[in-house]
Amino acid sequence: MLIPDLMDTCEVVRANPAIFPYRTFTFGPLGLEVRKASNAKEANELRNLHLGATAHACRLQAERITDYFFCGPLCSPSRKAHLIRQPERLRTLAQRFTEIDGLQLLSVWAPKDEVRVNDLFVLSGTAKEAIPSAEMGFVPSGVWKKWPSLTAYLDSIAVTEAQIDTLTAEMRDIGLSALRREKEGIRLVGVGVGDNESGVLLLKAGANRPKLSQPLADLKQLSILDRVADDLYYYETN
Secondary structure, eight states, X not given: OHHHHHHHHTHHHHHOGGGHHHHTSTTSTTOOEETXXXXXXXXXXXXXXXXXXXXXXXXXXXXXXXXXXXXXXXXXXXXXXXXXXXXXXXXXXXXXXXXXXXXXEEEEOSSTTOEEETTEEEETTEEEEEOOOTTTOEESOSOEEEESOHHHHHHHTTOOHHHHHHHHHHHHHHTOSEEEEETTEEEEEEEEETTEEEEEEEEOTTXXXXXXXXOOTTOOOEEEEEEEETTEEEEEEO
């Protein structure tokens, strides 16, 4: 059931291949969550299988799928430097996000008029909520609940469009693609594709410190984990 959705979501990529990296961000319309995977290996294999199908649907050459993420020896240090030089902005943004109880996840990509709020995607002006698949918990799964508008969904969770606009504007300005509420704090995602991701973990008071050997909440395996401050860790997954 995912293939028809991929074909539709890839339409803008087929018209403009340069937009592919932005639509494949971790929590974007061409990303995939596997919420019921039994372990990190299974989740990563399924994400990468989905990424291959996505590239085919978008008519992208195989060698270009991850080349923007693995773009040379300076890429990872540059991603890290860009984020950790603005710790107070990260903390302020995370605090604003935390204070809005109805938000679990907020994601942006390109084009700029599209957004994800929790499991509600706004794509080409249509608001639709992804229903996780029964067996593996895929999101998106190809099953959707349509909403009249983004505003209608936000009303149901007591969130305003002004709040979303403020957060997403700051996310784009900082260089973030997603904010995700997790058990130990807030995950601020920079860029990512498939099982590859970079970002910052901002821990709440009293939270357990992350360990390189422990996967993230969605079973992405950490490959880099650098302490920036007691409450702030830069990470990459692979």
